[in-house]
Amino acid sequence: MNGSENAPDRVVATDAAIELIRKLKDIHGPVMFHQSGGCCDGSAPMCFPDGEFKTGDQDVLLGEIEGSPFYIGRAQFEYWRHTQLIIDVVDGRGGMFSLEGPEGKRFLTRSRIFSDDEWNALKAHEEKAPITV
Template identity: 90%
Template structure:
């Protein structure tokens, strides 16, 4: 199975990628973290790259517009069967996320992976785990 047959766990709409490019021009490299609640609700949060400290409980889902996108492990377990689609709408978003001053906010839409996509992801993950085990021995 080739890498291009494995579906992305996170992707972005054209509107979101346009805003990401604008934010990169202003702030430099970016990173995202899917918030799990608290003050900003459950929203994708955008930060200057490295400003949000990730740890063992964060999962790197992939990249959008060249920017890493993380999610907490507990949320990942709940949403693992879905593809996250990052979009943007008018309005004030999270107070800590970089898009707020632009009068926009990122939001997460999702769709459930098809059976074929899910099987491709499981196959790829099993191969990655086997490679990591072999590298340690």
């Protein structure tokens, strides 16, 4: 929980993902994430040097993981808004443009449905502080 009206974070990361993010930041400096609804690589979270991926009005800032902004395409957000995204890492090659590829790892999104209490807290929080682009 992020402490704001007990609203849960919309995106979190596993310990393994946090470890990889730290490694990537040591190599590349600040990073950012984007998850779109495209096929193939576009359906996985992609990691870029911060600011390299240009976001627009069809992207939603979902939150931060390990101090790095995490964006999602608006259509995907509408589809997944009732779930918490859990960013994990597995062995294998990810998207060819994502920074983790050379590490032999790839980011993976898992999810869980918010409980009724969490959902109500999120709705109350977002009435005061709407999701931003």
